[in-house]
Amino acid sequence: MSDAARSRGARSETKPDRPSDPRISVVVPALNEARNLAVVLPELPEVHEVILVDGGSLDGTVAAARQALPGIKVLTQTRRGKGNALAVGFAAVTGDVVVMFDADGSADPAEIPRFVEALVAGADFAKGSRFCAGGGSADITPVRRAGNAFLNGVVNHGFGTRFSDLCYGYNAFWTDLLPMLDLPDPAIPGRADGRMLWGDGFEIETLINCRFAAAGVRITEVPSVERLRIYGDSNLHAVSDGLRVLRTAGAERRRARTLQELRPRLPLATRTDAAGGSSTDGRVAPRRVRVAS
Structure with a gap:
């Protein structure tokens, strides 16, 4: 059996056929990014759809997006936080592939075909990396770089991955993997105390990585060069959001263990893998993930 088949585990037998020329859905969460979107959206390659999820911007973000890219789909997120914005966008996609794309100008639109090529070549999840061969960053600070390296180590140790x-x-x-993520339902109202639901904040990338790793899907790292934010200041807070990511890594490891322990007690017809993907014969996807550059 090939490495790809092993990494996909039991899902490989039941996964639907995937097209060689997939329809691409680009999901863009945005909060007060009008000036950046005016520059970035016209640079996007031709795709099936672009979905902007606005977080209640006050700077004309929606109008700027519509002017820059007529035909863009515009949604309003239901709670607050980047994770909720992505969940709202994911729920609306109609394409075969979903691309997570930041609105601040740091993501290079010309790299989208590279991600799609990795998926068509056999990956389930194409994970952008600034630190694998061919990647880079014009924006990351020494503090964020050190924090990222530490968090990488925590997750790689806990999930047996080799994320860079x-x-x-x-x-x-x-997009057929969306049910595996089991993100908070966008229709659920926000907390009365103002706290974000689990998965609604900047921990969303870590949560997605952990749940796909726990599911045993084929993950391929794709080199990416992070550009400088064009205008404005980042909504990311290195210390507080870094601590939230650390808590996410621990919580997701406990979640994966709990689901793994529950699986043998379930009837074969209803067993699921560690992130929600069903297995018709009761086998489970392997926990270790091969990450290839």
Whole structure:
């Protein structure tokens, strides 16, 4: 059996056929990014759809997006946080592949075909990396670089992966994998105390990485060069969001263990893999993931 088949485990027998020329859905979460979108959206390659998820911007983000890219789909996120914005966008995609794309200008639109090529070549999840061969960053600070390296080590140890860049939001995956992520339902109202639901914040990239790793899907790292933000300041807070990511790594490891322990107690017809993917014969996907550059 090939490495790819092993990494996909039991799902490989039941996974639907995937097209060689997939329809691409680009999901763009945005909060007060009008000036950046005016520059970035016209640079996007021709795709099936672009979905902007606005977080309640006050700077004309929606109008700027529509002017820059007529035909763009515009949604309003239901709670707050980048994770909720992505969940809202994911729920609306109609393509075969979803690309997570930041609105601040840091993601290079010309790299989208590279992610899609990795998926068509056999990957389930194309994970952008600034730190594998061919990647780079014009924006990361020494503090964020050190924090990312530490968090990489935590997740790689806990999930048996070899991620080189955990906290990077430029990723793509097949939309048939969306149920595996089990993200908070966008229709659920926000908490009365103002706290974000689990998965609604900047921990979303780590959560996605961990759940795909726990599911045993084929993950391929794709080299990506992070550009400088064009205008404005980042909504990321290195210390507080870094701690949230650390808590996410621990919580997702406990979640994966709990689901692994529950599986043998379930009837064969209802067993699921570690992130929600069903297995008709009761076998489970392997926990270790091969990450290839």
